Amino acid sequence: MPFTTDSRIQRLTTRPLSGFGWMLLAAGLLGLGGCSKQQTLQAIFQKSTPHQAYARQLKQAGLDTRPAGRAWLQAADQALRDSLVVTLPFAETGYLRPERPTATSYRYNVRAGEQIHVSLALGAGAAVRVFLDAFEVVPGQAAAPVASADTLAVDFRYRAEDDGQHLLRVQPELLAAGRYTLRVSREPSLSVFPVLGRTDAAVGSFWGAARDAGARQHEGIDIFAQRGTPAIAATDGFVTRTGETPIGGRVVWLADTKHGSHLYYAHLDKQLVSAGQQVRAGDTLGLVGNTGNARTTVPHLHFGIYRSGRGAVDPFPFVRRTDPAAALPNGPDQRGEFVRLRAATDLRPTPTADKKRPAPAIAKLPKQLPLLVVGQQGTSLRVQTPTGQEGYVPAQGVVRASGAPLRQLVLPTAVELLGQPFTAAPARGALAAQTPVSVLGQTEGYSLLRGPGGETGWVIL
Incomplete structure (x- = not known):
């Protein structure tokens, strides 16, 4: 979805003031004078999650009507409907894209009495806010929130009250960039095992x-x-x-x-x-x-x-031992890079392959399609297609697009590099005529080009 940087967005990406301080600043700088006194007081005293408070700030700033804010809100809602499926414990390294508002969600099974431990650590230099919200998922019902957090180093726990499925949504603030590591595991909710010296x-x-x-x-x-x-x-x-x-x-x-x-x-x-x-x-x-x-x-x-x-x-989930730490990927860090498939492959919602009951494919991916690596878990890569779909593919089934381009050529004329493969997408830069480029991938008549300085974008050749 095309969007342009807005000064109001830049103000929101710094950590906001709390309580009345933020509201007074917002009233002066973000034009909240149009809100009634009752609406403003409700916004101050209404108990909400950090994610809800940030969404409210977007709306108060008028950013919900602009492309970036609208895309952020839509991504939050979409993540509650389309989730990846993981097995606890799991650990995944991820990549935050500043140019495209996204939200990723993970669905996992829980037992009543388990304590769920969620930990998110940001990479060096990534001083951004990331919102984590856990929901209980019941078929035919709206997702019910059970726990929320946001900070520069998230580490929190919550107890599952019923057997079922939970969904964890991970969404950074607008314009956030950087790398992170997410871990989710199970612990006993009772603090002591009921027989001394036993497990x-x-x-x-x-x-x-x-x-x-x-x-x-x-x-x-x-x-x-x-x-x-x-x-x-x-x-x-x-x-x-x-x-x-x-x-x-x-x-x-x-x-x-x-x-x-x-x-x-x-x-x-x-x-x-x-x-x-x-x-x-x-x-x-x-x-x-x-x-x-x-x-x-x-x-x-x-x-x-x-x-x-x-x-x-069943008391066992209340006292079962803590999950062992899930191993992080030990292969090369490909987050933020474009890759292509060695052969046409299914995009799947889960990183683990169950040969007896494989998860339904999200989409069939052709081998010439460039995929952006946005996460790594075990032996799988979490990738994003040019249309924004996310899912997992085997790490051994891809090649780095920059290391094995489809072809190389010299541009006969100057071109604009688009952020996405469609006409209305915003331009991310331009390349002059006679510039040597590499074609990293293709889809729907568009080619993903990489210039000599690392410039990357979509064009119709």
């Missing part, structure tokens, strides 16, 4: 396993440990109940008031707390045993979680 490797019986010859299902996990091993509080809370039952034996109930749930410790050899007692994460609640209907088994802790209004839920 999820000690879980030997999982949620849903058959009990009593199939008459009921296991509503928890069994963590095996020696008799007398401390069973400890997995979070801060208070003891609501202790006692002894035929099935659970000696039990302790711990209320997690922060999240509206109750943690259930069963088959204890001894209880070391009493009802009403406040505890901190890591405090000992009792000792592992095999009381109740576990008397014929080896000692273990039955650990369950019951959420208000929902009943029992």
